[in-house]
Amino acid sequence: MDKVMSWFTDSLAPGMQRVFGNPWVSAVASAMQKILPFILVGSVVSIYNVFVRYIPSLPDLSFVNTFSFGMMSLIVAFMVPYFGMTELDHPKYEVTAGLTSVTVFLMALCPTVASLAKNAESGLTEYLVTDINYLGGSGLFVAIVMALLVMLIFHLYSKLHVLEGSDAVPDFVIEWINNIIPMTFIYLLVGAAVFVLSVDIVGIIDVIFQPLNAIGQSLPGFLIINFLYVLLYSVGVSAWSLNAIVKPILVAGISANAAAVAAGGAPLYIVTTETIFTTALIAMGGLGGTLPLNVLMFRCKSKKLRTMGKICIGPSIFNINEPLVYGAPIVFNPLLMIPMWINSIVGPLIVWFAMSFGMLNIPAGVNNVSRIPAPICTWLTTDDWRAFIWFAVLFVVYLLIWLPFVKKYDAQLVEQEAKREAEQTAAEASPATV
Structure with a gap:
């Protein structure tokens, strides 16, 4: 013994x-810890719904669950790169990487555009439509993969030291450029895959993680x-x-x-x-x-x-x-x-x-x-x-x-x-x- x-x-x-x-594992683990308040909000509503079954006259509060726990993947898409930039010692990219991850996550879901009649004067209005279930638990693996991709590209770009501080160029201009370059590359990469090559990113990730999920x-x-x-x-x-x-x-x-x-x-x-x-x-x-x-x-x-x-x-x-x-x-x-x-x-x-x-x-x-x-x-x-x-x-x-x-x-x-x-x-x- x-x-x-x-x-x-x-x-x-x-x-x-x-x-x-x-740092890569730690970023995901930290993101999972930080979404706990959103899960707890959904939990309170779920407990409340137990009593609704016995007292049908109580109001329906399921919308609270939908826009808290039901937005989990969207939140994780931001949190993983945010913490990842901290773990990888790139704090200046925390927010930008997080927001970039959220937007490319939505891009990966391959949303469709639907036209709905608004009124006779303005004509048709276009709305972006996607399966809301993927914003919750169903899209969690997709959100994590896209977040890690964003982390990787920002991390590699930061190692290049393309633009450093200079007396000739204001710091805020350098910061803009250093954010724009990796963001543009990410959007072109994911956008080309989804909208030009018609790659089903969600389907591919589901296939990859299905064995893990099945075993689990x-x-x-x-x-x-x-x-x-x-x-x-x-x-x-x-x-x-x-x-x-x-x-x-x-x-x-x-x-x-x-x-x-x-x-x-x-x-x-x-x-x-x-x-x-x-x-x-x-x-x-x-x-x-x-x-x-x-x-x-x-x-x-x-x-x-x-x-x-x-x-x-x-x-x-x-x-x-x-x-x-x-x-x-x-x-x-x-x-x-x-x-x-x-x-x-x-x-x-x-x-x-x-x-x-x-x-x-x-x-x-x-x-x-x-x-x-x-x-x-x-x-x-x-x-x-x-x-x-x-x-x-x-x-x-x-x-x-x-x-x-x-x-x-x-x-x-x-x-x-x-x-x-x-x-x-x-x-x-x-x-x-x-």
Whole structure:
């Protein structure tokens, strides 16, 4: 076990930090973090819509969701190059690259122009039309690819040092030219592909990412995603680093579910943020199902575990387990890491089969408000009274998985505390020396 822990400490954790610290990956991860407020706005409306089903007289607020969560790809198209320019040390291009990315993203969607009658005096008015679904979760992969392309071109151009500061030319003129050149190249490149060569950029990107999305939406992909989240977390690497890769899959899933329900169909995709986090079935008390651990700590004989149990129970109820993970600790503690890893496999397996066989509703609307205590958030996310039953079942399962490991760890701590107390007592009883 010492060799395994040494490998985690010396090889895995530093290696993962380097991978996720890459400026290109980091830019996407940062963008995914910054869209959280827009997701939360949509989440509030989704929770509100649960009550609308029971009280039909309440007003329809779905337009709020459409123009917050529903604009996610548009926002990501701006955010990725914005953060990318910072990561690549080109701060003067942050806003320009972001806005360029937004416009070429819209260009890549290959919008059509429709003519509508405005009035007899002005005649026909032309409107730019595109599928609004691609501005939300459906277009997330397209937005990221176009954003990375913009990042690359601005980065390469900045390395050329085409125009530098000069006494003969005002700085603002140089800045204009240094923005215009890469922008023009990007517009010509994407525009020629879309409007001259009739390249279906959206179709190509969908084909490229379809295998990744298909794997992510499968049972093995579901288990891998959940295990990686917990594995990274337990070795001190931020689990949110995975968002650059995983978040687009999760968002695409819930977007497709929402669209299916709006069209009168049924949700199909289980692998969503809502299933993993917001239902608090897999992340019960937080990643790794730590709420039952917190409850067990109240019955421990170790002073440390009992004290930490009392301190952490408040956050745990609201599905926040950082105090517990770092305070117990679970991080780099084999006796608590192992059951946390087991929970990250067993919990998702149970949830997958419960939803696959119709024993629990698949989440059908965006809801990232996971800080509501479970099982209330479980019911709100699934809109299913059976959520209370599955919460109880999983609580017991996690409890039984934690129990033998907690007993062993508790016994070790009791022995250590007794040894320290004996040493302290001996030190106090020994005669003072001059």
